[in-house]
Amino acid sequence: DVKVTQSSRYLVKRTGEKVFLECVQDMDHENMFWYRQDPGLGLRLIYFSYDVKMKEKGDIPEGYSVSREKKERFSLILESASTNQTSMYLCASRSGGLDNSPLHFGNGTRLTVT
Amino acid sequence: AQSVTQPDIHITVSEGASLELRCNYSYGATPYLFWYVQSPGQGLQLLLKYFSGDTLVQGIKGFEAEFKRSQSSFNLRKPSVHWSDAAEYFCAVRGVGGYNKLIFGAGTRLAVHP
Numbered sequence: 001d002v003k004v005t006q007s008s009r010y011l012v013k014r015t016g017e018k019v020f021l022e023c024v025q026d027m028d029h030e031n032m033f034w035y036r037q038d039p040g041l042g043l044r045l046i047y048f049s050y051d052v053k054m055k056e057k058g059d060i061p062e063g064y065s066v067s068r069e070k071k072e073r074f075s076l077i078l079e080s081a082s083t084n085q086t087s088m089y090l091c092a093s094r095s096g097g098l099d100n101s102p103l104h105f106g107n108g109t110r111l112t113v114t
Numbered sequence: 115a116q117s118v119t120q121p122d123i124h125i126t127v128s129e130g131a132s133l134e135l136r137c138n139y140s141y142g143a144t145p146y147l148f149w150y151v152q153s154p155g156q157g158l159q160l161l162l163k164y165f166s167g168d169t170l171v172q173g174i175k176g177f178e179a180e181f182k183r184s185q186s187s188f189n190l191r192k193p194s195v196h197w198s199d200a201a202e203y204f205c206a207v208r209g210v211g212g213y214n215k216l217i218f219g220a221g222t223r224l225a226v227h228p
Contacts, residue, residue: 042218105157
């Protein structure tokens, strides 16, 4: 089974802090994603990466950056956390080999910015 | 623009009753459609997907969905709900930009009464 592991289940940070959310997958997937989940809004794509050191903006990239130095690891960075970034963050990965291969999700990191 | 609408934010059914969760999409070409389920405290798990062919697709946990192009719908069904089906359900469509741009609906939260 594919395993996508997010390093923290809960995080509490202060406004202005630099925050790192880490995600690791163990299936050698080319594509990795960061989504934000908010009630009533579903999941919104922040960034995705289709290869090491490659990244593309999703629908809501403002206030975020990402890093993919190794194939298995994809980090989401909040350069200066703000209260409106309080949310559930979901990491996902998928194989690049098939157009219809599904997303595999981690269990999420619930971030609170105070 | 591509979009997914799940008209029901919250649904309550009795255990053993049938279930239908609605999903309407907006997409110009033949869509790739997905249903995911999120149990409390978990990431999202793929229930089923439609790409082409038979418009009635079977998924895991006894779920099925029917693609109706004329109605732009992809409703999820289950003939007899179990208490363990209580979760949040997300419909998603592959959007412009290829397979990496999944657009999710806002979700439907299902409660199951004993």
